[in-house]
Amino acid sequence: MYLEDIVKALNLRVVSGEERLSADVLGGYVGDLLSDVMANSKEGDLWITRQIHQNIVAVASLKDHAGIILIQGCEPAADTLDKARKEGIPIMVTDMPGFEVIGRVYNMLATKKGPDPST
Amino acid sequence: MTLREIKDLLDAEVLVGYDQLDKEIKTAFGADLMSDVLAFAKAGSLLLTGLTNPQVIRTSDVLDIAAIIMVRGKRPSPETLRLAEELLIPVLTTKYILFETAGKLYAKGIVGCMERVDDERAFT
């Protein structure tokens, strides 16, 4: 599943990293606590969060995430956006609540991979 | 969907609230920030979180949250469980991460909390 397929299907607004929308999304991770995301997310994950400060770019970059979706109308802070553009990390924003974003991304990945990717 | 069906779907373990498994659930909210939960979650929602401290229970009490699902195999401290028992709030734990937990529930028709709760007030 390519990141741009998810961007199109969910009508996400891309604010940085447009050049990396062809990235392969391997999974998803949801978390607002950076230590949790650092410890438990995986390479190729699409990270769904409401945190907007610049540390999210460092985490996404270190963990080789496919990108970051900011939910619930959250906009990245100015320094976050600068950093994400510099490092080419895709950040997408949406007004949808997290639960719905997760549900739709999960279903897209699940249909792609088979009925139950978690087992 | 009843809490019992949710328990089966998520292969979850009930830590508190065996007697409340017939509760009907329609909405859910997943978050690690309690202030977000306070701002957005609707009464009667299911709360999905990776946090396990007693404030998760307090927040749920304040908002009339129907039940709490702790994700990623997290188990709360005895202190948290005692508070949940005292305030009669069901607590379940599942091995799935928040992404999978919310994904599975969404696929079964549970919906998110769309608006800020204060936008829906009866009077303005």
Place this chain on the structure above:
Amino acid sequence: MAAWKGLTTNVLSHEPAIYENSFPVEGGTYENAGHVSSQIKALLKRMKISKEVVRRAALVTYESEINICSYARSGKIVLRVTPEHVMIEAIDEGQGIVDIELAMQEGYSTATDRIREMGFGAGMGLCNIKNFSDFFRITSEIGKGTHLKMVIRIDKDFDGI
């Protein structure tokens, strides 16, 4: 310095109280954090006030209580219920707030890692308090403490008191 939402006069001074009580809150610890909010919620429920008003009152009380536990040495929460309003005051002795306008901005926070680990400190507490009350006032004196005043209107069509 004060920031106001809603009325600029004291809406409650002329109304007789149905209930009035003060609840001490311990500062600098989360051991009992939220205890007063649960108590106040239970009290309001017993007064047969509508669910929505109880929920909002509990919510603003809870955010205030967490603020006292997070930032103050000690404090108290005063609940005053009249036939038309629920008033909650959170009064603390602590460091006070240097820039109230900044503190009211969503996303601004001076929280420590300890507070963030609890799921707070995302800079939403005061915004939530303001959004969920009908009248809100905050005053603060540096080195002395902070005083929040929240009022929620009881809708008589829904509430039986």
